[in-house]
Amino acid sequence: MTEPPTGRRERKKAATRQAIADAALRLFLERGYDHVSIRDIAEAADVSTTTVFKHFTGKEALVFDREESTDAGLAAAVRGRETGQSVIDALRTHVLDTWLPIAAHPQREAFNHLVASTPALRAYAERRWTRHADTLGAAIADAFGVEHGNLACAALARFALEVPVLAQGRKDRRAAVEEVFGILADGWQPPGTPSG
Incomplete structure (x- = not known):
């Protein structure tokens, strides 16, 4: 933040x-x-x-005016987590605190349509997503003292960044975020399989 x-x-x-x-x-x-x-x-x-x-x-940056702080926020979520807090829990908290208010914004649907219907904005968003994934992957790698580009760290970064996309259309976005981060933390189980 x-x-x-x-x-x-x-x-x-x-x-x-x-x-x-x-x-x-x-x-x-x-x-x-x-x-x-x-x-x-x-x-x-x-x-x-x-x-x-x-x-x-440039013109694209006007649409994504908060993107610079997104990189910093992702890295800070990992680097500034509380002692004993897992990286996954820190990212879960970060997504809940930052993305839920954005997702609830009354202009969010119109914004999403603008981006989806404009090729230049879609391409810009994809480049920004890649940058965020690289930044987050590097922060996770640093947290574990491994080289940047470590596959496990890169994969976690990409999965964490997909959580808002997966939760976007759900009735209860918070519950969806919690569920996906639960899968990241505990591993995937077939639907209907008892947990534990």
């Missing part, structure tokens, strides 16, 4: 960045991604196009 900016300048910068991201998402959802320019976004946010590019690397 990132700390809120404390200084006046940092708060102002964060507010400008958020205003730009909010304006961009609103316009993308209203008009479609391909029908919105950086200039449109700058005008809607009441900033210059130069200011937009000071905060975002």
Whole structure:
């Protein structure tokens, strides 16, 4: 979890960045991604196009405005876990704390449709997912003192990142997250098999 900016300048910068991201998402959802320019976004946010590019690397980054903090949050979940807490339990807590509020957001379905229906955004999301998997896999490897790229660590990272996808359409998302992390922790059992 990132700390809120404390200084006046940092708060102002964060507010400008958020205003730009909010304006961009609103316009993308209203008009479609391909029908919105950086200039449109700058005008809607009441900033210059130069200011937009000071905060975002490109148009795709405006849609995924929180992605930079995602990498840091994943690594911190593993590295900052409590003594005795397993990596899987730390990741479970992280997903429940960060993803459940996002999944419940009233614009989430429209956002998912925007990404799914826009090839450039789908490709960008896939690249970001790979980056998150690499970052998380490296943090898990560090936790166990093994080389980055260790297959078990890479697999756990990828499985953990798929949990929100698997839980998305479920009535009880929390229970779905808990169930999938239970499978990761305890191993898969055929449905209907008594546990224990």
